[in-house]
């Protein structure tokens with residue numbers, strides 16, 4: 714039996730404001746096609762809004778300028794953030810063709826004009842234009858993720874990396890990479906407390 718698609722939580726309107734209709738359309742598209750395209754597991758349907766869409770959308774107020782999302786996969790967080798922040802430009806970096814095809818289809822269908830999809834590994838992306846910020850979610854532990862993401866950021870720009878409860882331990886384990894890639898002002902932010910069922914953790918750091 715197919716698990717039931719989670720009803721839209723009331724706080725979706727708080728997170729997406731004027732952009733709620735687009736967020737709703739994307740969530741429905743992901744619920745309808747995500748499993749057959751191998752983008753989400755069947756167990757994710759009952760928690761698609763709370764665990765994935767809102768968990769990503771809550772990061773939107775931290776962003777500005779031109780933002781890269783490394784390993785966007787189904788569009789988490791990159792597409793969700795592009796929906797929430799039409800005033801910010803997004804570059805979604807994803808090596809798998811099936812996933813970039815999905816991302817491009819969604820950009821077209823949702824009429825998003827602030828998204829570029831790049832099919833590549835983050836390490837191989839051309840760096841002629843450096844980004845103001847880079848996000849990533851569920852790609853790898855910080856000690857691997859920092860070397861993948863920090864070189865894409867302009868001096869003074871930021872990493873905004875979504876992490877789980879082990880964020881502080883990951884920071885400790887990445888001490889060498891933090892020094893090597895000249896990260897400063899590293900902090901763990903907890904977002905959505907009192908709004909979301911489960912708060913979102915973000916590791917934010919400035920690249921010198």
Ligand SMILES: C[S@@+](CC[C@H](N)C(=O)[O-])C[C@H]1O[C@@H](n2cnc3c(N)ncnc32)[C@H](O)[C@@H]1O
Pocket residue numbers: 783784785786787788789790806807808809812833834835836849850851852861
């Ligand atoms: C576990 S999925 C997470 C997808 C999405 N961020 C999410 O939260 O659902 C990891 C994604 O990172 C991508 N990926 C793996 N290595 C990468 C690399 N070197 N550069 C960019 N993306 C990468 C994979 O293709 C995959 O789509």
